[in-house]
Amino acid sequence: MSHSPKAAISAVESRFKVLSKTEFRGETSLSLAPEVIAEACLFCRDELGFNFLTDLSGLDHFGEDPRFEVVYELYNMERGEWLRLKVRVSEDQPEVPTVTGVWATADWHEREAFDMYGIRFTGHPDLRRILMWDGYPFHPLRKDFPLGGKPSEMPDVAFSEAAPLQGGPFVTTPSTATTKDREPRARS
Amino acid sequence: MAELAPVAYDSKIEGNVIFTQLDAAMNWMRKNSLWPMPMGLACCAIELMASASARFDIARFGSEVMRFSPRQSDVMIVAGTVTYKMALAVKRVWDQMPEPKWCIAMGACASSGGMYRSYSVLQGIDHLIPVDVYISGCPPRPEALIEGLMRLQRKIEKEPAFYEQKRALLEDLAG
Numbered sequence: 001m002s003h004s005p006k007a008a009i010s011a012v013e014s015r016f017k018v019l020s021k022t023e024f025r026g027e028t029s030l031s032l033a034p035e036v037i038a039e040a041c042l043f044c045r046d047e048l049g050f051n052f053l054t055d056l057s058g059l060d061h062f063g064e065d066p067r068f069e070v071v072y073e074l075y076n077m078e079r080g081e082w083l084r085l086k087v088r089v090s091e092d093q094p095e096v097p098t099v100t101g102v103w104a105t106a107d108w109h110e111r112e113a114f115d116m117y118g119i120r121f122t123g124h125p126d127l128r129r130i131l132m133w134d135g136y137p138f139h140p141l142r143k144d145f146p147l148g149g150k151p152s153e154m155p156d157v158a159f160s161e162a163a164p165l166q167g168g169p170f171v172t173t174p175s176t177a178t179t180k181d182r183e184p185r186a187r188s
Numbered sequence: 189m190a191e192l193a194p195v196a197y198d199s200k201i202e203g204n205v206i207f208t209q210l211d212a213a214m215n216w217m218r219k220n221s222l223w224p225m226p227m228g229l230a231c232c233a234i235e236l237m238a239s240a241s242a243r244f245d246i247a248r249f250g251s252e253v254m255r256f257s258p259r260q261s262d263v264m265i266v267a268g269t270v271t272y273k274m275a276l277a278v279k280r281v282w283d284q285m286p287e288p289k290w291c292i293a294m295g296a297c298a299s300s301g302g303m304y305r306s307y308s309v310l311q312g313i314d315h316l317i318p319v320d321v322y323i324s325g326c327p328p329r330p331e332a333l334i335e336g337l338m339r340l341q342r343k344i345e346k347e348p349a350f351y352e353q354k355r356a357l358l359e360d361l362a363g
Binding site: 131132133138140145146147148149150156157158159160161163164165170 | 272273275276305306308309310311
């Protein structure tokens with residue numbers, strides 16, 4: 001059940017410059033500039049009642065400019081409303097102001113986005129990697145990072161090797177065919 | 189009817205003395221008291237716990253004493269996905285186990301990385317430590333683990349337990 005928060009959307013639109021607005025199956029996404037995102041989140045929390053940050057995630061639009069995107073999934077516990085905010089940042093300067101001051105839960109989410117995509121959250125109190133070890137040289141969810149990984153070595157801490165893909169990567173083929181034809185396989 | 193008198197049979201001794209080879213005796217003791225080091229890293233660890241519990245009961249094979257100290261264990265059961273972040277920790281625990289020691293790779297992940305053909309997962313614990321028994325399954329059922337344990341017991345039976353150590357000792361003394 002999605003309740004599109006029309007009042008909240010128009011409030012955000014009148015207060016901040018919305019770069020783009022998309023609606024899909026009753027869900028609304030508002031794209032904002034990186035400079036205003038922290039302020040917009042604070043506005044959403046205090047004025048519009050979005051008191052819960054469900055998720056904060058990174059995206060890599062490889063080949064496009066700006067390349068990276070950060071997505072904020074906001075939820076209003078009182079009214080049961082969802083709102084999605086988005087921010088695009090370029091590869092040259094992948095910096096987004098932190099929202100840890102707005103929702104404390106953003107701390108670990110932002111660390112994950114930093115770990116996986118290399119997006120830096122300015123003002124974050126403790127921007128370390130959260131999944132990979134400190135000193136791992138890559139950002140593994142970037143689109144130009146190979147699926148099987150790359151070799152790396154950090155003595156006494158950890159190492160990594162490239163996984164054999166045996167003709168992969170494994171590709172799923174969406175269709176109405178049987179599982180045998182749809183399931184992830186190496187397709188050359 | 190001629191009387192069948194047992195020759196050189198002393199009932200007082202026969203009950204307490206076993207004539208065998210030293211290797212066989214040592215292996216017999218070792219294989220029936222394999223204390224596991226439960227290296228539970230993912231869902232296989234749940235099946236490992238089920239194997240230890242009353243329904244499957246690996247105590248029947250002498251392996252009920254799960255030791256969370258590597259210094260008191262004989263067999264490391266690597267149960268689950270070994271990530272690169274965890275890999276050297278597993279190796280370190282293995283290095284702290286005293287000889288003789290064995291390793292069971294339980295499940296697809298520990299054996300080969302399983303479905304994780306990934307940047308983050310070690311493609312089989314045998315990249316780091318020698319594995320004696322591989323168990324297939326995702327996760328394997330407790331019966332499979334017990335089968336693996338019994339195979340390990342059969343393997344230990346055939347090991348030259350004492351002979352190898354004696355030879356190594358003699359080589360040490362000579363060199």
